[in-house]
Amino acid sequence: MSSEPSESRGGGQSHMRGLAIVATPIGNAGDITLRAIEMLKSVDAILCEDTRVSGKLLARHGISRPLLAYHEHNAERMRPQILERLRSGETLALISDAGQPLLSDPGFKLVRAAIAEGLPVTSLPGPSAALTALVLSGLPTDRFFFAGFLPSRPAARRRALAELAAIPGSLIFFEASQRLPAALGDMAAVLGPRSAAVARELTKLFEEVRRARLSELAAHYAEAGPSCRPAAAGSTSSWWRLGAGPAIFAMLGVRSADFIRLVV
Numbered sequence: 001m002s003s004e005p006s007e008s009r010g011g012g013q014s015h016m017r018g019l020a021i022v023a024t025p026i027g028n029a030g031d032i033t034l035r036a037i038e039m040l041k042s043v044d045a046i047l048c049e050d051t052r053v054s055g056k057l058l059a060r061h062g063i064s065r066p067l068l069a070y071h072e073h074n075a076e077r078m079r080p081q082i083l084e085r086l087r088s089g090e091t092l093a094l095i096s097d098a099g100q101p102l103l104s105d106p107g108f109k110l111v112r113a114a115i116a117e118g119l120p121v122t123s124l125p126g127p128s129a130a131l132t133a134l135v136l137s138g139l140p141t142d143r144f145f146f147a148g149f150l151p152s153r154p155a156a157r158r159r160a161l162a163e164l165a166a167i168p169g170s171l172i173f174f175e176a177s178q179r180l181p182a183a184l185g186d187m188a189a190v191l192g193p194r195s196a197a198v199a200r201e202l203t204k205l206f207e208e209v210r211r212a213r214l215s216e217l218a219a220h221y222a223e224a225g226p227s228c229r230p231a232a233a234g235s236t237s238s239w240w241r242l243g244a245g246p247a248i249f250a251m252l253g254v255r256s257a258d259f260i261r262l263v264v
Helices: 009-015 034-042 051-060 075-088 108-116 129-137 154-164 177-191 214-224 258-261
Strands: 018-022 045-048 067-069 091-094 123-124 144-149 170-175 195-200 208-213 248-250
Touching: 009 129, 018 034, 018 258, 034 091, 034 154, 034 258, 045 051, 045 144, 051 067, 067 075, 075 091, 075 170, 108 123, 129 170, 144 154, 154 177, 170 177, 177 214, 195 214, 208 214
Parallel strands: 018 091, 018 123, 045 067, 045 091, 144 170
Antiparallel strands: 170 248, 195 208, 195 248
């Protein structure tokens, strides 16, 4: 049985009906896939978190389809309307501001509802900030746990970290830049002397991955702050900036004993 990838038009899925979950670039506009472009050009409408952010990326690739805002503040109201459109035979694409939809982004309840009704759902894989950070970190990749965003309040954040401390694998977190120093301090206090990495501006001109012990990273960002070097204003390169600015991705390695067990 042949294992060669299909060279047909979008693998035959450009003519599908239903919901297509489409990954988009996390920083470099050139990272979008050919299938994603084809699908986004062919759908009846595109569901996105912020129509202004997604509109810039779509315009860069010559994609002009109706945009519908779908985010945490309107999801309950919009979901029945979207499901009705899917029932009527429309093809809709779901994208996030950047990366793989549903990972710390809206969409889970919509996908679950579509599946429950027997409506077609497919996924077009592509860029993922969590996996990009993982493979750049130098930390174990055979076991990992994606925890998304930690609570913003210190006490709740420390409780959440304590619940994750015993997981025998690399831990992946998303964190906003302004909370990074405090979050790293709590991680060092709760999780102990683990190897870790902080990755930011991934796939972009000033990509940076800083690797050290948690305590060292906490001290560094407490002193230097989490500010990022900005891309040149008016640049015409393939790098583009998210409307709300880049997030910080903090990733922690497993405890030393677990690390030895995992790599042996």
